[in-house]
Amino acid sequence: MSRINDVGGMQGFPAVVEEPDEPPFHSDWEAHVFALNGALLRRGVYNLDEFRDAIERMPPEAYLAASYYERWFAAITTLLAEKGIATAEELAG
Amino acid sequence: MSGDHSSAPVAAQVRHVEALLEERGVLDAGEIDRRIEAFLAGGSPLNGARIVARAWLDPGFRGRLLTDANTALEELGLSMGGGLQEQRLKVVANTDDEHNVVVCTLCSCYPIALLGPSPSWYKSEAYRSRVVREPRGVLREFGLELPASTRITVWDASAESRYLVLPRRPEGTAGRTEEELAGLVTRNGLIGTAAV
Amino acid sequence: MTDRFAPGDLVRTSSRDPAGHSRLPRYARGAVGEVVEVAGHHPLADERARGRTAPPQAVYHVRFPAAELFGEGDHAVTVELWESYLEPVDRRGKGRP
Numbered sequence: 001m002s003r004i005n006d007v008g009g010m011q012g013f014p015a016v017v018e019e020p021d022e023p024p025f026h027s028d029w030e031a032h033v034f035a036l037n038g039a040l041l042r043r044g045v046y047n048l049d050e051f052r053d054a055i056e057r058m059p060p061e062a063y064l065a066a067s068y069y070e071r072w073f074a075a076i077t078t079l080l081a082e083k084g085i086a087t088a089e090e091l092a093g
Numbered sequence: 094m095s096g097d098h099s100s101a102p103v104a105a106q107v108r109h110v111e112a113l114l115e116e117r118g119v120l121d122a123g124e125i126d127r128r129i130e131a132f133l134a135g136g137s138p139l140n141g142a143r144i145v146a147r148a149w150l151d152p153g154f155r156g157r158l159l160t161d162a163n164t165a166l167e168e169l170g171l172s173m174g175g176g177l178q179e180q181r182l183k184v185v186a187n188t189d190d191e192h193n194v195v196v197c198t199l200c201s202c203y204p205i206a207l208l209g210p211s212p213s214w215y216k217s218e219a220y221r222s223r224v225v226r227e228p229r230g231v232l233r234e235f236g237l238e239l240p241a242s243t244r245i246t247v248w249d250a251s252a253e254s255r256y257l258v259l260p261r262r263p264e265g266t267a268g269r270t271e272e273e274l275a276g277l278v279t280r281n282g283l284i285g286t287a288a289v
Numbered sequence: 290m291t292d293r294f295a296p297g298d299l300v301r302t303s304s305r306d307p308a309g310h311s312r313l314p315r316y317a318r319g320a321v322g323e324v325v326e327v328a329g330h331h332p333l334a335d336e337r338a339r340g341r342t343a344p345p346q347a348v349y350h351v352r353f354p355a356a357e358l359f360g361e362g363d364h365a366v367t368v369e370l371w372e373s374y375l376e377p378v379d380r381r382g383k384g385r386p
Contacts, residue, residue: 001306001309001310002313005199005200005222006199006315007218008198008221008222008224008225008226008315008316009222009315009316009358010218013222014219015218015219016219016220016234016235017214017219018212018214018235019212019213019214020294022212024215027104029108032107032125032129033107034132035124035126035129036110036111036125038128039120039124039125040119041177047337049334049337049338050138050202050337050339050340052334052338053309053310061197066212070103077110080110081280084140085114085117085119086117090113091106091109091113093109093110181329183328198316199312201363226355227362228364229364244363244364244365245364245365246352246367247364247365247367248313248367249317249367249368249369250332251313251368251369252328252329252371253328253329253348253369254350
């Protein structure tokens with residue numbers, strides 16, 4: 001599908017901004033999301049292609065407004081609900 | 094990217110989901126912390142720098158690296174394994190006439206097990222959209238001005254390979270040790286947005 | 290299973306907008322490129338994204354001149370593409386639609 005993630009060649013984006021000496025993760029929660037995805041992939045709850053697909057299925061405006069790891073977390077919660085691990089209500093807390 | 098004030102609710106929701114998954118036996122206690130620690134201790138641009146320095150000094154290694162990087166890495170005690178499945182590492186060499194630069198336009202694929210996390214700019218829409226269409230302009234923004242005669246190849250990591258650029262050895266480095274040479278190599282050089 | 294293409298072959302990428310997840314970038318649809326190498330063999334991502342298993346098929350590094358992709362530019366873009374995304378083109382430029 002022509003999805004919002006497929007931005008190669010798309011025009012109008014700004015100059016690339018490089019953050020000097022950036023840390024591996026900008027917050028603890030980002031590191032946790034990274035590790036959570038690894039754990040769920042390892043357990044076979046979903047595969048990497050399903051994970052990418054779940055990110056790509058985000059509504060375009062939500063995708064563009066979300067930070068990188070916010071997108072990951074959105075995909076993880078989508079898949080946890082779709083795979084029946086937890087309901088959307090339980091995940092929202 | 095969200096600032097601290099807007100990331101607080103996300104942090105709470107992440108903790109909540111982790112606790113829920115631990116309750117349900119989907120996560121082991123301490124598993125997340127162990128994974129984070131292992132990741133940060135593992136991949137690093139220093140691994141890439143060692144590979145490059147060895148290739149600069151040893152033409153045989155360079156040849157093996159360009160032919161089959163996964164096997165050649167083992168000579169340095171490095172590996173592309175350790176993840177869910179071993180990824181193929183493709184090493185692309187810059188020459189006097191050719192410059193290579195790597196992107197993942199569709200998401201942000203990068204050899205993280207070897208090099209550690211990718212920089213945020215690599216993940217950005219700005220980089221992913223523009224470097225395939227106007228690589229010279231993007232490289233100029235990084236401070237890299239290439240002669241018009243240099244042919245640029247952009248590698249889009251759209252499938253299972255992961256990429257490492259082998260930069261050209263800088264002038265005036267004859268006689269330096271392997272360690273000193275490795276010290277010249279930057280993360281951006283391994284992606285292709287710096288000369289080295 | 291034999292690989293359909295070999296280094297040096299000209300290939301044309303699909304022009305279709307697929308129904309779900311796919312790894313042929315939009316900018317590279319309907320473009321003619323040259324196979325640089327066989328890069329490996331993997332199950333098609335489109336199928337894996339549906340939670341299905343799939344037999345491995347060849348993925349190729351295919352090199353496109355920028356002008357072919359964007360109408361301008363003096364660089365090349367090499368994309369790693371599953372065999373399913375590709376059709377043959379002969380060097381006289383005729384290819385199956």
